Amino acid sequence: MNKSYYLFFLIVLGLAVSSCGSSKKIVYLQPSANSDSLLAKAGLHDTRIKPKDVLSISVASSEPEASKNYNLFTPQTVDIAAANSLYSQPTLQSYLVSTDGTIDFPSLGKLKVVGLTRAELETVLQQKLKSAFTNEKPIITIRFVNFSVNVLGEVSRPGMFTTTNDRLTILDAIALAGDLTIYGKRDNIKIIRENADGSKKIIYLNLNDENIVVSPGYYLEQNDVVYVEPNKVKARSTAIGSAETLSVSVVSILISVASLVVNILR
Numbered sequence: 332m333n334k335s336y337y338l339f340f341l342i343v344l345g346l347a348v349s350s351c352g353s354s355k356k357i358v359y360l361q362p363s364a365n366s367d368s369l370l371a372k373a374g375l376h377d378t379r380i381k382p383k384d385v386l387s388i389s390v391a392s393s394e395p396e397a398s399k400n401y402n403l404f405t406p407q408t409v410d411i412a413a414a415n416s417l418y419s420q421p422t423l424q425s426y427l428v429s430t431d432g433t434i435d436f437p438s439l440g441k442l443k444v445v446g447l448t449r450a451e452l453e454t455v456l457q458q459k460l461k462s463a464f465t466n467e468k469p470i471i472t473i474r475f476v477n478f479s480v481n482v483l484g485e486v487s488r489p490g491m492f493t494t495t496n497d498r499l500t501i502l503d504a505i506a507l508a509g510d511l512t513i514y515g516k517r518d519n520i521k522i523i524r525e526n527a528d529g530s531k532k533i534i535y536l537n538l539n540d541e542n543i544v545v546s547p548g549y550y551l552e553q554n555d556v557v558y559v560e561p562n563k564v565k566a567r568s569t570a571i572g573s574a575e576t577l578s579v580s581v582v583s584i585l586i587s588v589a590s591l592v593v594n595i596l597r
Contacts, residue, residue: 357517359502360541376550377448378475378497381527384428384553385476386444388436390460392469401437401460401469425476432527438463445527449473449497480551482508484559485515499551501536501543508557511538514565522548523556 380386390401403424426434432445439459444452453471461468479493487509501520511517520536534548543549551557 357513359517359538360543361539362541376498377450378478378550378552379527380428380432380444380447380449380452381525381553382428382430382432382445382529386426386428386434387423387472387474387476388426388456389423389472390456390469391472392464392467394464394466397464398469400463403437449475475553478553480504480553480555480557482557482559484557485512485561485565486510486559487512497553500549501538501551501557504551504557505538511559514561515559516562519560520548521558521560522551523558524548524552525554 390398392398404422426436428434428444433441433443436442436456442455447455453473456471457468460471463469474495475497477493478495478497478499479491480499481491482504483489486505489508492504492507501522505511517538518540520538522534522536524532524534526532534546536543536546536548
């Protein structure tokens with residue numbers, strides 16, 4: 332009987348050890364020895380403008396006649412068939428950044444904007460437009476219209492996610508996609524990124540390591556593609572089929588339970 336208890340203890344201990352090992356592969360942002368010094372270096376992030384970005388630019392001041400020259404509105408449309416001739420509300424037109432990194436701004440012509448942050452471009456426009464206003468500097472507001480990322484692979488809701496906030500982290504994107512499935516590899520996330528010159532690069536992230544917050548892939552950029560690989564369990568189940576995997580698992584459990592019962596009853 333003592334031998335049976337000893338065998339039972341070893342089985343329980345093995346299960347406990349394996350569960351601890353598995354949890355280390357699942358838990359996000361686990362601390363490391365040098366995490367404090369690295370986290371102290373993390374700073375604020377500003378997204379920089381790239382070709383093919385779509386920008387909304389508004390100019391506001393207490394001088395409406397001067398401001399309207401720099402605010403492009405889409406033409407109003409009228410529904411003639413309607414009884415009272417309904418007019419649509421005017422909306423600001425957007426600026427598409429060309430492949431050479433410029434936009435065509437009213438009165439100023441072509442402006443080089445690629446590589447600038449929103450705040451930097453706002454400052455540039457304020458300086459260039461201040462002579463057109465007599466009493467004050469105009470208030471320039473710039474927003475990204477088409478800031479989106481794609482999340483693919485082992486997540487609950489893969490797809491394209493668009494946001495009006497140009498400060499999007501890898502954790503934000505994963506949250507939008509409903510988190511990783513249990514089959515997703517958390518230590519080898521791939522981010523496919525296109526640079527301003529059209530070149531591509533792949534950034535690898537380990538979600539288990541809290542030092543990802545200082546990685547160049549922690550803050551996502553426009554049109555990034557996030558890919559979550561399947562782990563070995565999912566890869567094997569895909570190869571042999573889910574039904575075969577279930578059968579093998581059930582048989583293995585039954586054999587283990589039968590062996591345990593036989594050893595206890597000896």
